[in-house]
Amino acid sequence: MKYLDEYRDERIAHGLVAEITRCVTRPWVLMEICGGQTHTIMRYGLDELLPPEIELVHGPGCPVCVTPLETIDKAIALALRPDVTLVSYGDMLRVPGSNSDLFRAKAQGGDVRIAYSPLEAVKVARANPDRKVVFLAIGFETTAPPNAMAAFQAKREGLKNFSMLVSHVLVPPAIRALMTSRQNRVQAFIAPGHVCTVMGFQEYEALVRDFAVPIVVGGFEPADLLEAVLMLVKQLEQGEARIENQYVRSVSYAGNLAAQQIMKEVFEVADQKWRGIGPIPNSGLRLREEYRAHDANKVFDLQLVTADEPAECIxxxxxxxxxxxxxxxxxxxxxxxxxxxxxxxxxxxxxxxxxxxxxxxxxxx
Amino acid sequence: MAEVLKTIAEMSCPTPLPAKDTILLGHGSGGKLSAELVRDVFLPAFKNPALSKLDDQAIVQVNGSRIAITTDSFVVKPLFFPGGDIGSLAVHGTVNDLAMGGAQPLFLSAAFILEEGLSMDVLRRVVESLHKAADSAGVQVVTGDTKVVEKGSGDGLFINTTGIGLVPDGLEMSADRARPGDKVLLSGSIGDHGIAILAQREGLEFESAIQSDSAALHTLVAEMLKVTGDIRCMRDPTRGGLSSTLNEIAAQSRVGIELIERAIPIRDEVKGACELLGLDPLYVANEGKLVAIVEPSVAETVLAAMRRHPLGKDAQIIGTVTEKNPGLVVMRTPLGTTRIVDMLAGDQLPRIC
Known part of the structure; x- marks a missing residue:
């Protein structure tokens, strides 16, 4: 398949590995931020191909993984209310809350639906004026613009029965939190290509400057990731710290300005709790006051007791x-x-x- | 006190309960949850030698004849999709389950569960399609049943078909017969049916419409059996896709299976749709494809016979049965590394980004 097969090509991949092997002289710890990148590394066994000096560690960029337990519990509680239709991205349905998940809520009679786009949830609200439709709006900067668009449309149309349970997270504050942690081992980052398609990579410059850490915006195919690793290794070996863009076919310096504008119109930056990590200042998005009529946290009275994570889980x-x-x-x-x-x-x-x-x-x- | 502590501990456990208390959609996915349901609920109740083989069909002896019997229920939504409809599918699904045991399909039953309010025209079109598919497969629908449920208790129309056929003497194919060294043959591209249904159901539009591969495979099987008796087992990779089928064979034969990723045919449109939706074509359903595990010395002969048949023209040898990794399916990626092709717990979930 064009525009895909060439990035999975054996010769190109092995050429990049040979180049990395040639450049590397000592051990380096690299982190890929995004779960999609982790997925590619595991699926294609890229870590097996790399020389032993390169250790890839996996970052917090799985939106499903870092959505707090409380949000899942709230979504389940809402789904079980007879007047609510809960709409969600598919992979949220199996995520465990304190003592259930959305699949189970659905089996118990909850009206839970899977959508590919948040605008489908707006459509459901429009078609069912007697139902309170709640969209579980989670994700990184990647899903923020479409989620914002859903709230924007609902407000414009005066759809009173549409609200969003928002749990949005941002990448740069997470990198900052990792770098300031005393336990940090990471020496360079592969920044998430999809997030940067929306946001550009301007905001990563401060991270490079403050921590002297090399960052390369990387794509999601094997050749993308190997090339990003090569770019990072070259910087590390030469003692440099710059922001570079490997994913040039998708990412520009300033990003998608229209997408950023709708995000700003609907959301504002707020402190956010990350599942498994804890609270990180200014690392999330919440609906602006003008959108309170579409904020499920304000529309519904949601006071829940949330359990602790199992002690054994690392x-x-x-x-x-x-x-x-x-x-x-x-x-x-x-x-x-x-x-x-x-x-x-x-x-x-x-x-x-x-x-x-x-x-x-x-x-x- | 200990009891109270235990209760509190259980209440606060954030682990989702093992899926044993209620039926979830995943129990119908053809993945691990489906397998658990069969193992924990159905097998203990009905245990007998024919059932315990867990093949697509049961083969029983009656007065010296070997009779294959199978049953399947069809709950597809939408009822009509590019490349077929629930009527033709109800014939192909059952005929194929018979054919995978090497049986010549003979007779079908058809039971209809109709929802109050269903349009008569829709029913007529489905019945006509079922009739045509049965005719062209050379099977007769010799008995049937109709039930009507209240509006809201069904989803328009469900069909169950049961089929019987005759298995030639001496032919033994079963999922527990794969041996190290055997070759894995696949009759054509994977994922067409599942993606056609998904695209239609979700209103996804692609440049060229993806057609379901729904087809009756018994004539292809007959061509394969003409050239050799050394086919260890055949399966049609329907629900759960190629991955679930091969995992079942690996588990039942206690062998490993190593696939070559680049040998597995996948149409560009299907590949593209899967990339877009975050799905893996290895888990997407097929309704007109078969996998055969074949003794290595006859693999090329069987492959040639498959390619001579229109439904097998894109057939490929996609892998080998191994002694290593018993119970696992492992795939060699285009980069020369290996990865597991796992059986999923439930349905594949579209990824968020």
Whole structure:
């Protein structure tokens, strides 16, 4: 398939690996931020191809994984209300809350629907004026513009029965939190290509400056990731720290300005809790006051008691790149995609699920 | 006190409960949850040698004849889709389950569960399509049943078909017969049916409409059996896709299976749709494809026979049965690395971004 096969080409990939091997002289720890990138690395076994000096650790960029337990619990509680239709992206349905998930809420009679776009949820609200339609609006900067557009349209049309349960997270504050952590091991970052398609990479310049850490905006195909690794290794070996763009076919310096504008119109930056990591200042988005009529947190009275995460789950360490999923004693034993102890085992993009689905054979042998 | 503590511990456990208390949609996905349901609920209740083989059809002896019997229910939405409809699918699905045991399909039953309010025209079109598909497959619908449920208790129209056929003497194909060294053959491109249905259901538009591959495979099977008796097993990778089918064979035969990623035919349109939706074509349903595990010395002969038939013209050898990794399906990627092709717990979920 054109525009895809060339980025999965064996010769190109092996050429890049040879170049990386030639450049590297000592050990480096690199983190790919996005779960989609982790998925590609595991699916194609890129870490097996790289020289032993390069250690790839997996970042917190799985939106499903970092959505706080409280948000999931609220979504489930809303879904179980007879007057509510809860609309969500598909992979949120299996994520465990304190004691249930949305699939189970659906089986108990909750009206839970999967949408590919938040605008479908607006359509559902328009077609069912007697139902209170709630969209579970989660994700990074990538899904923020379409989610914002849904709220914008609902407001413009005066759709009183549409609201959003928002749990949005931002990448740069997460990188800042990782870099300021005393336990940090990461020496360079592959920034998420889809997020930067929306936001550009201007805002990463401050990170490079403040922490002298090389950052390369990377794509999602094997050749993209290997090229991003090569660019980072070259910087590291030469003692440089710059922001570079590998994903030039999609990402520009300023990003998608129209998308940024709708985000600004609807959302404002707020403190945000990350599942498995904890609160990070200014790392999330919430609906602006003008949109309070469409804010599920304000429309509904949602006071819930949320449980603690299971003590055995090391997802906090995994999401910060401090441990590998296979370091967890519960991995593939007491924690599987059918019975996950933590969110990274649930989502297709979660690091634990990626190891489980693609790598059990190498762990065992 | 200990009891109270235990209760509190259970209440606060954020782990989703093992899916044992209620039926979830995933129990119908053809993945791990479906397998659990069969293992924990159905097998203990009905245990007998024919059922325990867990093949697509049961083969029983009656007065010296080997009779294959199978049943399947069809709940597809939408009822009409590019390349077929629920009527033709109800014939192809059941005929194929018979054919995978090497049986010559003979007779079908057809039971209709209709929802109050269904348009008579829709029913007529479905019945006509079912009739045509049965005719062209050379099977007769010899008995049937109709039930009507209240509006809201069904989804327009469900069909169940049961089929019987005759299996030639000496032919033994079963999912527990794969042996290290055997070759894995696939009759054509994967994912067409599932993506055609999804595109129609979700109103997704692509440059060229993706057609379901729904087709009766028994004539293709007959061509394959003409050239050899050394086919260990055949399966049609329907729900759960190629991955689930191969995982079942690997588990039942206690062998590993190693696939070559680039040998697996996938249409560009299907590949593109899967990329867009975040789905893996290995888990997407097919309704007109078969997988055969074949003794290595006859693999090329069987492949040539498949390619001579219109439904097998794109057939490929996609992998090998191995002693290594028993119970697992492993795939060699285009980059020369290997990864597991796992069985999914439930349905594939479209990814958020």
């Amino acid at each position: 997802s906090a360490m995994v999401l910060q790149g401090l441990k590998k999923p296979t370091d967890c004693p519960a991995f593939a034993m007491r924690c599987t995609p059918e019975n996950p102890l933590g969110a990274p085992m649930v989502s297709a993009e979660g690091a634990c699920a990626a190891y489980y689905h693609y790598r059990r054979h190498t762990v065992a042998s």
